[in-house]
Amino acid sequence: MRTEQVLAAIERERERHERELVELLRIPSVSTEPERAQQVRRAAEWVRRALADAGCQARLVETARHPIVYAERPAPSGRPTVLVYGHYDVQPADPERDGWSRPPFEPVIAGGNIYARGASDDKGQMLAWVHAARAWHQAAGGPPVGLKFVIEGEEEIGSPNLGPWIAAHRDLLAADVVAISDMDQFAPGMPALTYGLRGLLYVELRVYGPAEDLHSGIYGGAVMNPATALCRVLGRLHDERGRVAVDGFYDEVRPLEPWEREMFAALPHDDARYAAELGVPALVGEEGYSTLERVWARPTLEVNGLFGGFQGPGAKTVLPGYAGAKLSMRLVPDQDPAKVYAGLRRTIERLMPPGVRWDLGAPGPGATASGAARRAPLAQSPEAAPAVLLERSSPFAAAAARAIAAGFGREPVWVRSGGTIPVVLLFKQHLGLDAVLMGYGLPDDNKHGPDEKLCLEDFHRGCRTSALFFAEVARAAGARAG
């Protein structure tokens, strides 16, 4: 009943919602550009006012660079609290270099889309949650759940100050679930619930041969070439079936469940078209799994960078003194990054030929660093993040699915992402919270490119969905209590 009133209010306020989106998009809050720090702050202030207008206690939290907008509204007695995460900063947009059709900070509505930097990433998606909160506030005296908003201004520069702040404010941020809209639907007309993200283990492998580069004629044949040794190892980290040949790599991998394989198989996906888009002659990967299964739910090991010896034009007959590679593993539930790291170390130990020294650790100072820097031991604390998975049995996942179904008028598909969203891990690790990932964008929104857009109808559906999510969370909690 109250939900109906809220949805009606959202319907009535379509124009205002669009107008306010345009307002926010006009502020060039490019977090990486120092000369725009004041614009970033203007956007923070704009969001703070909007959240205050939605009945929250809202304030700016100062950090070493751009402020976090924090807002809260207490939960009705016995009700759960939803923590909404989003960001008000945007990627740079260079109209000259990147080929924008229109000035990136002068929003234009055309063909049902709104075009501007930040439209999809993340101002439009984030604002859907602010508008939902205001609709509840104005049409029903407040939502049936407690609300906390953490809207940061440094997402596009790696969120350097968010983690420490979250870690230092566990009590303040206590909640039941995190809601994030900073991703995509599967396709137009196919809303999605992203229930899994892969984790990451990023390392560097260095192989040291002779103290100096040697003449490959005079010395070739006397010593192990470190570039050869590196390739020997890296070339054996996958088997003939495309599986990662690291000791114990799959020991704790949770198999895909039948419903997942069915769900992914039912999604429209064309391998040939995908290969053509990427410019590869064929898709290749772990045998026995579809492309979507491989990128979303199977662990991988990729060489991200490779270096050693002479890289200039033409020929130089050098036997390099060292060679190295940057490697990353995408992890899936229930792989433990520390165990994978230990397995990788054992595997390298086994595969590395004699006659060289090697080091494995956190990514180092780069190929062009000085000899001393290159030969300094790598830190034994590589970047590592476990995968995250929202269990299908989670009441919050069910609440999100129902909200999306009602808000978008279509059951969501359950998808995963092959990437890693660091903030999801921050909330999990520091606050113990699961996140529901409800993408209101589309894959062709061109988020970091020119002519970024957001489908306006999806923006309005997002407002409805966010409002419905508050009601569904409250209902789920009530059902459990009852």
Added chain:
Amino acid sequence: MRTEQVLAAIERERERHERELVELLRIPSVSTEPERAQQVRRAAEWVRRALADAGCQARLVETARHPIVYAERPAPSGRPTVLVYGHYDVQPADPERDGWSRPPFEPVIAGGNIYARGASDDKGQMLAWVHAARAWHQAAGGPPVGLKFVIEGEEEIGSPNLGPWIAAHRDLLAADVVAISDMDQFAPGMPALTYGLRGLLYVELRVYGPAEDLHSGIYGGAVMNPATALCRVLGRLHDERGRVAVDGFYDEVRPLEPWEREMFAALPHDDARYAAELGVPALVGEEGYSTLERVWARPTLEVNGLFGGFQGPGAKTVLPGYAGAKLSMRLVPDQDPAKVYAGLRRTIERLMPPGVRWDLGAPGPGATASGAARRAPLAQSPEAAPAVLLERSSPFAAAAARAIAAGFGREPVWVRSGGTIPVVLLFKQHLGLDAVLMGYGLPDDNKHGPDEKLCLEDFHRGCRTSALFFAEVARAAGARAG
């Protein structure tokens, strides 16, 4: 009898020979430094006068950069002609940066050595041949052989103008053998005859994956990583016994003969000390061969450069669009570079995993070239040079061995070099001539480093040896004629 007179003259002229060496070493004929072009010419003129003084018709041959000194003296009727090659240009010498103990162009004699840039490489060694010619001219009315001198001024910059000139002057340069002293004895008191050089085949292998670098989270698992594919191939180009696993690679390799293995084994060589000097934990190479056998007389394949993806400091989760390697093979008799190249191509074809495109050819424009340049096809004409070997049965080899034995008072050891001396190939390919390589230097002469030196007594022994070589070549020819 005449030879005795010539040797006596050389003994008498020791002081003059040293004085003239000092004179020549005072001229900073650094061929790579444009501001020293006049000094380079001064050195050429100095050498021309010295050769005229030795009874030769001597002149400067102009080239696009530094002149070649060419001199000749006709052979006595029915006698063979020796073509002496050397160079009067020197490496740069930066006293500040490189840490010279004394100004590099102010020669100093100390502890039996003469210290100056070019002392060993190649002014001192080359001058021994000029002095030998003059001694024959002055003490015996001329040598018992015809002489041709080709003393270039561009050796240290890759001899860009020598090859075309030789190719265009085959009649002028017709001779019976080439003599070169631009290398080392095996050790102090161990004069050497270098009878073999390895050849070279230098190529680049490029592996192309997606059209652009991809995000390794979003796409990792969907496509073959070109860096992984490259390592897979490169890591399989050697087998477990350290042999090169390229199709047909050893088919035409001439085995080491028993006398060679005995000769090399008898040489003083300490693997542990050699490993320590190079800074490697152990020496590694083809099983069943000693270190000297491996670097001198066995073919190798080395990765000279390796590149792809992100090489900077820290981490970047990129799935690279391409990866590449520069590879060189050192060839031995009787490998044919064209057949080795074809075998390498077949091997790569067999080892390369699906899902990538690749190219093999002459070394390309380098890792940092533009995308278009990087994706242009590699030229199908890689740098290739066969190995050279002076047969032990060659009368010129025997003549050189006898000359060294008499000149140095000790039988030479027969050694090979793992490197490639391009001018030796020029004379072989254009004139059909074998070269005798008679090193008067020592391995610790620091030829391209600070405080370059030449042992003065070896310089005098070199003068004697060169003079004796003329007599031995004449005697060998007479023996054949008789």
